[in-house]
Amino acid sequence: MDFTILAVLAVLVLVAITVLAPRVGVAAPLLLVAAGVLISLVPGVPTAEVDPEIVLAGVLPPLLYASAVNMPALDFRRDLRTISGLSVVVVVVSAVSIGGLVSWLVSGLGFAEGTALGAILSPTDAVATSIVRRTGVAPRLITLLEGEALLNDATALVLLRSAVAAVAGSVSLLDVGIDFVQAVVVAVVIGVVVGGLSLGVRALVADATLASAISFVVPFIAYVPSERLGGSGLVAVVVAGLITGYRGVVELRAQDRLAEQVNWSTIAFLLESAVFLLMGLQVGPLVDDFRAENGSVGRLALLVVIGLASLMLVRAAYAGAVLLSQRRMLRSIPALRPRIDRFREYLSSPDAQRLSERRRTRAHASLVRHESDLRFYAEQPLGRRDGTVLVWAGMRGAVTLAAAQTLPSDTAQRPLLVLSAFAVAVLSLLVQGGSLAWLVRRLGVEADRSRTVSEQVDALTAAMTDLADQRCDDVARDGLDGVPVDDAAVRRARQESRLDRSTSWAGPEGPEQEDRIAAYARVRRAVLSDQRSTLVEIRASGRYDSEALTELLTRLDRAELALSTVE
Structure with missing residues (x-):
């Protein structure tokens, strides 16, 4: 054949x-x-x-x-x-x-x-x-x-x-x-x-x-x-x-x-x-x-x-x-808490200030990651049925x-x-x-982790909205890269950055409208860049489940792709 x-x-x-x-x-x-x-x-x-x-x-x-x-x-x-x-x-x-x-x-x-x-x-x-x-x-x-x-x-x-x-x-x-x-x-x-x-x-x-x-x-x-x-x-x-x-x-x-x-x-x-x-x-x-x-x-x-x-x-x-190994590890977690607390106190002490900023940042990130890992093991243990x-x-x-x-x-x-x-x-x-x-x-x-993931998605969405509001406030006050931005463009970028709604331009078309759209796109991209960078940092810390982070990162990708329709 x-x-x-x-x-x-x-x-x-x-x-x-x-x-x-x-x-x-x-x-x-x-x-x-x-x-x-x-x-x-x-x-x-x-x-x-x-x-x-x-x-x-x-x-x-x-x-x-x-x-x-x-x-x-x-x-x-x-x-x-x-x-x-x-x-x-x-x-x-x-x-x-x-x-x-x-x-x-x-x-x-x-x-x-x-x-x-x-x-x-x-x-x-x-x-x-x-x-x-x-x-x-x-x-x-x-x-x-x-x-x-x-x-x-x-x-x-x-x-x-x-x-x-x-x-x-x-x-x-x-x-x-x-x-x-x-x-x-x-x-x-x-x-x-x-x-x-x-x-x-x-x-x-x-x-x-x-x-x-x-x-x-x-x-x-x-x-x-x-x-x-x-x-x-x-x-x-x-x-x-x-x-x-x-x-x-x-x-x-x-x-x-x-x-x-x-x-x-x-x-x-x-x-x-x-x-x-x-x-x-x-x-x-x-x-x-x-x-x-x-x-x-x-x-x-x-x-x-x-x-x-x-x-x-x-x-x-x-x-x-x-x-068996997991059971022993879970039993050891309470004993690790004092050591974690002492290390956190050390990072805030005058002795730690003698370290370079880079080393302190890496040490703090390692501490957060370690705490997140322990919380993960405690919240999602493997049992005999698993x-x-x-x-x-x-x-x-x-x-x-x-x-x-x-x-x-x-x-x-x-x-x-x-x-x-x-x-x-x-x-x-x-x-x-x-x-x-x-x-x-x-x-x-x-x-059935849908509720947990949903709660984390809601928390991350709220955090991204706050971040977008802060960036839009900065742009409205100082402009973007030193260039003033139209208020209408900032307002729309603020609305779109909520990740749970979409808006459309109102008003007649023309050069002024095109300038606003271009300004909006620049502000929106700046906000998306900040949001993505923050999510990447959160991912590295391990504070949220991978499912929730993937959902938010996908929303950002879709929002960025949608910008191509207005540019």
């Missing part, structure tokens, strides 16, 4: 299933996987063969970049220790555990082959975690799951590379450690450089369409050199995305940010949906390969059970450790699909290993993903 027709049909199928999903009460990714499985088992359907490198190097970079750009850097920082443990400790322990059990229980497979399978199965998937967002769990849980999925690929792929090398010869634990450190360090450096440079280049491009076009290649600019230099291309992509998301609020124009949101949401939808459908379509050909090798269904079932059980038990053990969801929500997806197919063709019992990996991934999606919403309702962990 012509490729164009196939592409059109594929997009229509993706859209149709996504529209149908809410009506049948099933998450769209699950329907896509199920549809793919059914299609692949129909006799005569063409085999869906996709080079795994296309998934690893062509599909995952833009998907991870889109997720990283939208990841709140504040929330990511607060739970970085837990995310790092999920991304490294859980992956390593899961892979080694599966390797040991496979070598013990499955004849013909050694520890290296078992560890390779464990490395393939251990990473959760950023695409699969999109299912979690639909269940209404706490934003903190979503941050943990998405942060884990963004970073655990590096650990898994390094382990897989080492396990494959061990099958062919020997590899030392030191070599594995050096390989991992190199992969992370190289990736972080390249990600930071690419993220910063891409923002600088896009800021120089006046056209929002061209700036968006540049953003499309940023993931690949980060991925390719990192892989060539021995780093993790996927981690480099994530770092570049985090840098872009955090600094883009300041360095990019409003039209660039809004255009990027629309364009990348479309790309993410198409790629995510295609990955789920592809997972299902791959099942039929894998079953055929397994049968051609006269594979044992019993051995397949044993590997699947070993994989699922090991992944769940290791994850549960780590979740328990996280909850831990249960954290364990059950660890689903596998595209990374497992691609990594399994990178196993060398001469690997012992390769069809068995590949099919078992796919079976674990598909079952985790269908069983865990299909029951996740029910589990969340059953445990009662739906996070």
